[in-house]
Amino acid sequence: MFLRNAWYAAAWDSEVKQDLHATVLLGESIVLYRKLDGSVVALEDACPHRKLPLSMGRLHGDVVECGYHGLTFDGAGSCVKAACVSRIPQVAKVRSYPVEERYGLVWLWMGEAALADPGKLLEIAEWDDPNWGINRGDSMTIDCNYLYMTDNLLDPSHVAWVHQSTFGTSACESEPLQTVVNDNGVVVSRWLYDIDVAPFYQQYLKFEGRCDRLQYYEVRYPAHAIIKGVHTPAGFGGDDAPAHPQAFLMDSYNFMTPVDEHRTRYYWFQLRNFDADDENVSRQFAADVRRAFEEDRVILAAVHAGMNNRQSANIDLAIDAGPLRFRRGMEQLIRAEQNGAANLINTLEVKAHA
Known part of the structure; x- marks a missing residue:
């Protein structure tokens, strides 16, 4: 588990x-x-x-x-x-x-x-960088298994429906996703070009008009997520594009700790490349993030209940590629860990009876 x-x-x-x-x-x-x-x-x-x-x-x-x-x-x-x-x-x-x-x-x-x-703890290069502001973060308990949360945090498409008042726009509905499997986890990402700015971000951008937007969702084992939000003026985005001076950069760090099989404690904070010393921005940003994550809480609790009480088989879609690869990776790590413990116990028992 x-x-x-x-x-x-x-x-x-x-x-x-x-x-x-x-x-x-x-x-x-x-x-x-x-x-x-x-x-x-x-x-x-x-x-x-x-x-x-x-x-x-x-x-x-x-x-x-x-x-x-x-x-x-x-x-x-x-x-x-x-x-x-x-x-x-x-x-x-x-x-x-x-x-x-x-x-x-x-x-x-x-x-x-x-x-x-301690070297296996996540490294955050911008943590002590004075050019980056910090939203000190928050936490909540969600009535769901932690793997439903890792599913959610490897799914950029859900924002089009769950977060219509915050992170989502209609542009998030159908653009194909890129999935990369690494030794330490899975990344799902995509660029959206020449789109409207989602409601959450409108008050924080330093430019006017439409934007290019990167959705970057990474989850590392066992359940640590890095969500990167990048917004540039339309026409200036892309993996190979030079950095735009007015680009909005936000790195959201999300840590899921299983309480048990049915509950997860969720911790998060954000780093941003603007208004580093503005406490009003930090407070507003934190409140806006909390409101958006409350939208997730309702959905995830209902998903957990629905999957536990399903009367028919659930299906998977193409958008589930990243979450499913992460689950397979976790299964392999847990199985290897359990096999290692079992081998150690067998060795000790053999020695005890020798």
């Missing part, structure tokens, strides 16, 4: 304080908190004694105390205090997850801790 040897966004950094923050990732209950030095701890949210969530306990400095019988755990998940025992049992421990903070988000590695590599 899920690829575990990967980084997932678990919370905004502002959500994690020196108190206990409960969350769920990939069906696993986790408690987050900050130590006195500011670093973030992520632990399995279950005391090993009777599985009371540790998030129902108390934080004392850098350690968390279970609210049932007082077993106390440090940031590595080791039990450092147990009442009424002469010696702390070796099995009194909870899982600790590798943590990284980047781009205003707290990231957890959900697989084997020894494989956690």
Whole structure:
């Protein structure tokens, strides 16, 4: 169901304080908190004694105390205090997850801790570039499986119908799509030439009249999307065209974290090449993006419910090529990961009986 040897966004950094923050990732209950030095701890949210969530306990400095019988755990998940025992049992421990903070988000590695590599986090070259403005982002929980969201974010055509008041125009209905499969994910893109500007973008462009527009939708494994929006004056677009001084550039970064099979936590922020220091533009842009993504939320929840309760087989269309290639890639990665774990277990069992 899920690829575990990967980084997932678990919370905004502002959500994690020196108190206990409960969350769920990939069906696993986790408690987050900050130590006195500011670093973030992520632990399995279950005391090993009777599985009371540790998030129902108390934080004392850098350690968390279970609210049932007082077993106390440090940031590595080791039990450092147990009442009424002469010696702390070796099995009194909870899982600790590798943590990284980047781009205003707290990231957890959900697989084997020894494989956690910060270098595998997405690189965003413009993040610290003073010429680029940042919309600090938002998040929401969507009642759908995360793969319906990756389907959506590899589908430029849906904006013509779902986002008629925001991202879409009639020009988005039928222009052919280009699909490229990479080692780390899938890209679906197309240029639209000499078209009307969609409602969302009209207030932000620095030129008048019709435009050429690039729709660039990329999703990387396990579920990280980069949506590039490019608008130039009509006649100046194209992959080989020189950069236009009035071109609108927006890079939208979208991170889908499965809560479980039926729910996904969605985090996002945007970088833009205009009005870098204008907080009013940032606030308006963020509000407009939120409104557009609420349109997706309604559709995706209904799609999930419809697919779970379908009375007849669903069909695929040509526009589904990118989403289907991404799903196949995920299946292969998950299968390889599971086979690797199974091989390791078999090896350990053989050694144990040798």
